[in-house]
Amino acid sequence: MDEALQQMLTAARQPNVYARGWKVRSGRKVVGSFPMHFPAEVIHAAGATPVVLQEDDEPITVGHAGMYPFFCGYTRSVVDQAAKGDFDYLDAIMFGDHCVQILSAADVIRHRIPDKHVGFYQLIPSLRDRWSLENSMQALRRLIDGIEETLGVTITEDDLRASIRAFNENRQLIRHLYGLRRTGKLRLRASQMQAIIKSSMVMDKAEHNALLRHITEALGDEAEISGRGLPVYLSGHLCQAAKPAVLDMIESCGTIVVDDDLYHGYRYISMDMEAQGDPVKAIASWYLNRNFAAPCPTRLDPGIDWDGWLLNAVKASGAQGMIVLMAKFCEPHYFYYPRIRKTFERNDVPHLLIETEHEMLGLENIRTKVETFVEVARRRSAPQRSAPHAMA
């Protein structure tokens, strides 16, 4: 297990290095995409390796000449990486999102790396209109055409179904780990769980599935792990991975992360696609319905309340409080956060907001807040429930 996890940690720590190396090793093409809802299965079905482009840890330098500082850390970082040539290994970039900041970054990147094809196939942000399914399917067909033309390949329905199965297996294996962690049968630090998912976004799916199988087979029937620590739920970060140091700090304050709705977390693996029948319709349906599995504040879905969903998710996980990780300048999160705060206050569920930035945070400053939050949550939740210690 340790060796498999280490491989994932390595890929997660340096995704461009991994993808560049994979391209050399496999001889396959590599196509980048942006968060949050892009169906990478389509790239995979073309015989290429899809990679979700990641925020990196490097300070933004030349990227300042492309984006204002009042854009989120993710978008500033990917523009910076593009300007520095870090994406030179990519054969193309394909995306279909809706967030104004991602679209803006993509337009700047298109200009900065004119030799790469940057294709945009917008998925309708309004999920429940009568035409949402039809329009999503049209966008997907255009995406398939675009990939075929760009990569010089043909994508069959069987190719798509095979890729859907590979991705489904990946999601199911990770969800299995989530289930074990939720029930206290698996010790995984939040930063380790994040690395598993982040590596899934950048690694070859067959390779990642093999590593996941190795991990799950090594687990066996583990008994519930006893120990103390405040079980907490993490929410937010819709595009970028949280800095591992932040996650480790949170757990070093006496908490155990038992569940989350992070993009580099449960949100990414929340739902499978239908592997039978028309694959285009299956992908479109997945896109339109995954909001039921993990609501996204960037989509329009009048019947879904992220705040109410979160409250239920926190209760179901056994967490005794929620920590919200909000990326600075993330407007979808800014819009929704007041509703989340009010809902949690009304229901007397402790929660803490941590605003994060690309530039390193004052970690000790945040630690004080988390420690206070832990004290408050413990007093409110007496008699205290038990949960396992974080993995050392």
Place this chain on the structure above:
Amino acid sequence: MNVAVSSQQIKRANRLEATKLNNRMVTDYWEDLFRAKDEGRFVCWYEGVAINPILQAAGVAWCHGEAMSALLAARKEEGPAQQAAEEWGYDRELCSYARTHIGCGVLTQRSTPDTVNDLPKDSEVRKGLASRVPAPDMIISAYPFCSTGQQWDDMLYRQFGKRVPIFNISLPWIWGNKPSAKYMSGPEYREAVAFLVKQLRECIAFIESVTGKAFDHDRLREIMGYIRHAAEIKVEAMRLCKARPSPASFFEWTNSIAPVNFLPGGPEIVNYFEIKKAEIQDRINKGIGSAPTEKYRLFWDGIMNWNKIGWLADKFAGYDACIVAGRYTHMGFWHETEVIDLSDPLDGMAQNYLTCPISISAPQVVEKILEHCEYYELDGLILHGARTCRAFSYPQFLIAEAVGKKLGMPVAMFEGDMVDESFYKDELVNSRVEAMLEAIEARRTRLM
């Protein structure tokens, strides 16, 4: 010695007389809206593109969120609404248009007992213009490009307890995947137009379902006839400003957005632009410029800073500079009149929505700005990075690079905002603008 600004003095820009008529029309419009509920009319709140002709044809009163926020800022009354939004929990880095308009929503909810607890305690914030906006009977979201716009409407829908019906129009962003994609042409563009027209027809059906009345398509044709005519005169008047000195400035065109953005379509707006055009022609005949002295002709990229229209007009006049054209004013608001077919205006309306300056992506934005800079023979370009409007601000580095490389034009970039004055830093603006004027002088010297 600072050559460009050595003789700078405080000067007042020459205001067009027509602006007074515009201001009266704007005031009349808002007063009419404030009376709408008392007169038994339905009220629609909407953001984004100008769907008001459809609402007007349906006999529905309308409140355009950005227009409301801009009005409050221009009249220095944005404070209570922004304070209400902030107290409700919205971060000040969030779109200030949205914050201000949602703040109006908070202030108009006094009659909903379950949300009263969320209202600010301070009764003073419930007073003033912001609290006079009548609550909506329907919400229509029609935001080009900017996801924040759609989420703003979603938040309003939730703010009103999901009791107000909402209709979402999803406007495709014109990206251009293939080389065949050009401004207003190519398969991708035509598909986007067709999809938008389909949604506009559905939107009309939605309005009918709320009002219970059949939509009057003849009335829409009539309204669009006035709007098309008014917009044609507006564009003709704008192009007259190629003259030296320029008889009108970008700031006066910002004052003229209302008649082609949210005022009712009718003979009044045609009359307004005829008067304005005649005044511009008269100034040309007499050699009168918007700036008392015109040494520099500039372009303004970015949304207007609505708190500071007159103040900025005078500031640039003090630099002997005239901002002749702008992306916000000259590349939107029924700017493509020739595609509006009055026998079936929805297609042409959709095309205008899809070519507004944030519906098109950077390559086309840059191309259009270069055309304007060349046509108006401009010397420099101002980039106003509206801090809370990422949609408008993001391509500005690309614009700066393009005008520098292709036209040799210096630029000045500074941050501000559309309706949150706190982001504007005057001394920083002074130093950036003065540096640009110096660069223009240096370039002129080199070219002599």
